[in-house]
Amino acid sequence: MTAKQLGQAQADGRAPINRAEVLRRASVLSGVVVLFVVFSSLSSTFYQPSNLLDILLQSSISAITAVAMTLVIMTKGIDLSVGSIAGLSSMVAADVATSAGVGLAIFAGLGVGLICGFLNGVMIAKLKLPDFIVTLGTLSIFRGAALIYTDGQPIYGLPPLFRDIFAGQLLGIPTPVLIAVGIALLGYVVVAFTGLGERIIATGGNEEAARLSGINIDAIKVTVYTISGALSSIAGFVLIARIGAAEPIGGQGFELQAIGSAVIGGASLFGGIGNPLGSLVGAVTLGALQNGLTLINVPSFWQFVASGAVVILAVLADRLTRKQR
Amino acid sequence: MTIAQISRDAGEPLMAMRAIEKSYGPVVVLKGVDLILRPGEVHGLLGENGAGKSTLMRIVFGLAQPDRGTIELAGKGTVRIESPRHALSLGIGLVSQELSLVPQLDVAQNIFLGSTQALHAIPRPELKRKAAEILAELAPHIDCSASVGSLGMADRQLVEIARTLARGGEIIAFDEPTSSLTPTEQENLFKVIAKLREAGKGIIYISHRMSEIRAICDVITVLRDGQVIMTDRTDAHDTDTINSMITGRELSNATSRARHASQSAGPDLLSLDRLTTDRVKSISASVKAGEIFGLAGLVGSGRSALLRAIFGIDPIRSGHLKVAGREVTIKSPSDAIAQGVAYLPEDRRGQAVVPMMSIESNFGLVSLSRYSRFGFIDFARRRAAIRKLSAELSIKPRNIAVPLGHLSGGNQQKVIIARWLATNAKIYLFDEPTRGIDVGAKAEIYELLQRLAAEGAAVVVVSSELPELLYLADRIGIMEDGHLNTVIENSETLTEDRVMKLMTAGVAQ
Known part of the structure; x- marks a missing residue:
């Protein structure tokens, strides 16, 4: 952007967004449009309202983890353990729900998620271990814990109340969709209007500058990983409520969906940039891709390939537009 | 005396940089700079911080590529210097301000690191002998087998210089080489530079110290705001004139004082x-x-x-x-x-500015709790505060939603100062x-x-x-x-x- 353009932007009082950012947003938007046009022309089911609602429902779980991931990515971190936390905390919740009651189950499951996230945060912030390795390690540890918990057995017979809360309907809208939208809105409010949000952005945007501004970097990091853990457990609740049973391997592969949704939604892996509402859109985009591929009978093995490729493309776009100088 | 006259006096140029332009984002650093370097010439490059000297040297050494303009080298025609490795192969060396030594290696190894032969291919005694030879004139007190990590700043600077000398080459640029040297070490360096001049090398010499420039530079080029203000023989101008060309102000005398100490008690x-x-x-x-x-x-x-x-x-x-x-x-x-206590670090980019964050958020970083209620930012109050301060400090963009990284260094610094003013x-x-x-x-x-x-x-x-x-x-x-x-x-x-x-x-x- 030239000084002149900057001057014009000042004159009309808009925030100037650089050309690369406009290009990035335009390419995401046109990607979504192409996606809908292609799938709609290949399958007459795709654009039916019932299928579109289905897409929203299917994307709600990854949307919840994507909001969590967005906050983590904004601090220039990464959380690969979201799926394992979802798996472990939903096992605990299912166990408590079938034995002691739904209220206690939500409490226990959330508690497990918070503790898992807190452990990630402490190891990363206080012990100064690399986020990638810590959460790769806990991805395995929390999964192992979920398997040990019931010796690998699934838990059946979730109380109807639990299923109604996390996989029911309210005013004709599936509750998972409401939960996902609510969490994304909440995330947006935190990022855009609170001191915590600005501290998160500053930590990821320039950690040293944030530290020298008196911001407690370690506390911010522990906070985002703890939030990530809690949101992951909510994603886990939705998962088991929809299936009706908790499996120790539930939540596998969540991390890629979450990272992909966040990056498609505009979060930058270089830190300091992200928008939870954008991540919601990103999750729906990935969901629509998978739904469409299923409808046009692409074998599920190939869907793995497609999802991974799209995520890498999104990261490439981030790299090209954000690191250009 | 004009550039044309100088060129008649001396030999064909070793290097001719013409109309070099370079921008970093919105900031134009070089606006069409010409620099002609002749064999046997010590060419002083003067200018304030931010005038573009270091950027010009980065271009000479292949660390940055110009947006426009050409570089011609004697016997090689017009070249595009792709990387430091390429620059070295073209016979160009740079002693930069940022030292690039490996502290774990010893002095001799550092001196020959990155030269044409692989380090392990040279027998150790020979390596030490060659290193000692180079250091003999420049810094005889440095032990070739000492590890660089154990040396002080000045000695490290000398090793850095020795390394550039060891690589040979026809053109050697020195970017403030004396900033940590003692007068004796400085004299040794000047003797070495004099020898290089006699051998017909081209030397570019950057320094803020007029006495040094006077002592060793034949020709000087003054840069200001990315433009060449003058290229001429050093002895054709007195120090005051050169100083006013550097600053663009009439005779900002070095000994002028803002006020007297007794005022404050x-x-x-x-x-x-x-x-x-x-x-x-x-x-x-x-x-x-x-x-x-x-x-x-x-x-x-x-x-x-x-x-x-x-x-x-x-x-x-x-x-x-x-x-x-x-x-x-x-x-x-x-x-x-x-x-x-307020602290404004030397490394503004690395330690103060959050580049993608808006002016407003950067401003409010230290006073987040002051401008928050129940964790929510009180935007109205914060914006009123920054509007008032940015008018007082005449911070350029009136739109406080602009990312701070887009501003010039001066405006960034003013925002950082405002950040601290808000904390009282x-x-x-x-x-x-x-x-x-x-x-x-x-x-x-x-x-x-x-x-x-x-x-x-x-x-x-x-x-x-x-x-x-x-x-x-x-x-x-x-x-x-x-x-x-x-x-x-x-x-x-x-x-x-x-x-x-x-x-x-x-x-x-």
Whole structure:
């Protein structure tokens, strides 16, 4: 952007967004449009309202983890353990729900998620271990814990109340969709209007500058990983409520969906940039891709390939537009 | 004398840079620069910080590519210098300000690191012999088998120079090579440069010190705001004229003073009592309310480390710190902020600016809780505060939603200053406050420092530019090797030379 353009932007009082950012947003938007046009022309089911609602429902779980991931990515971190936390905390919740009651189950499951996230945060912030390795390690540890918990057995017979809360309907809208939208809105409010949000952005945007501004970097990091853990457990609740049973391997592969949704939604892996509402859109985009591929009978093995490729493309776009100088 | 006349006097150029342009984002650093270097010539490159000297050298050494313009080398035609490796193969060497030695290797290994032969291919005795040969003239006191990690700043600088000499080449650029050298070491360097000149090499020499330029440069080029103001023989102009060409102001005399020390006599706001960290030793000093205290010293003398200790970045090993007469414990930046201490680091990009964040958010970073209610930011109150301050400091973009990274260095610095003004700090620690800032903004920042002091703040300024300290400071403390050796009252009779002598006194002994 030239000084002149900057001057014009000042004159009309808009925030100037650089050309690369406009290009990035335009390419995401046109990607979504192409996606809908292609799938709609290949399958007459795709654009039916019932299928579109289905897409929203299917994307709600990854949307919840994507909001969590967005906050983590904004601090220039990464959380690969979201799926394992979802798996472990939903096992605990299912166990408590079938034995002691739904209220206690939500409490226990959330508690497990918070503790898992807190452990990630402490190891990363206080012990100064690399986020990638810590959460790769806990991805395995929390999964192992979920398997040990019931010796690998699934838990059946979730109380109807639990299923109604996390996989029911309210005013004709599936509750998972409401939960996902609510969490994304909440995330947006935190990022855009609170001191915590600005501290998160500053930590990821320039950690040293944030530290020298008196911001407690370690506390911010522990906070985002703890939030990530809690949101992951909510994603886990939705998962088991929809299936009706908790499996120790539930939540596998969540991390890629979450990272992909966040990056498609505009979060930058270089830190300091992200928008939870954008991540919601990103999750729906990935969901629509998978739904469409299923409808046009692409074998599920190939869907793995497609999802991974799209995520890498999104990261490439981030790299090209954000690191250009 | 014009450039055409000079070219008739000397031989064909070794290197001709023509109409070089370079921008970083919105900031235009070089606006069509010509530089002609002839064999057997020492060519001085002068200009203020941010004038574009270092960028020009980065281009010569392949660390940056020009947006426009051409570089012609004798016998090689027009070239595009892709990388430092490419520059070396073209016979171009650079002694840069940032040292690039490997501390784990010894002196001899460092000298031959990256030269044409692989290190392990040369037998060790031969490596040492060759290194000693190069060091013989430049720095005979350095032991070739000492590890570079054990050397002081000055010796490291000399090894860096030796390495560039070892690589040979027809063109050698020196970017402020003497910033940490003693007078003796400086003389040795000048002798080496004189030999290179006799051998017909082309030398580019960057320095802020006019005495050095006078001593060794045949020709000088003055850069200001990315443009060549003049290229001519050094002896054709007197120092005052050259200085005014550098600054663009009429004779900003090096000994001019902003005000007199006697003007300020408040109570002690900041007192240090035998303050010791890993980098500074037993520092005792005090700064009064309303006083500007300058800190001079060579690079690595502990000036910046002292500020870092006061602000709670480097841990304090022993000694005491008093703020307004009360003993305080500062263990982190947030402790220091709570005591009313403000810190503006030397590395603005790396340690102060959050580039993608808006001006407004960057401004509010230290005062988040002040402008928040129940965790929510009170945007109306914060915007009113920044509007008022940005009008006072004449911060350029009126739109505070612009990312701070898009502004020029001067405007960025003003936003960072505003960030601290919003905290009502009483003690301001400035590390190189005008580095990389253009002349106009510089003057505004000087005014601001003076105003802070006039309003009763205690201001500590670290600067490598002695005229800046002589202009601003009421007292000047001189640091050397982690010690605060001398504190002198600033007065009309204090000269740059005298401060420089004090800065290198201990090393010279």
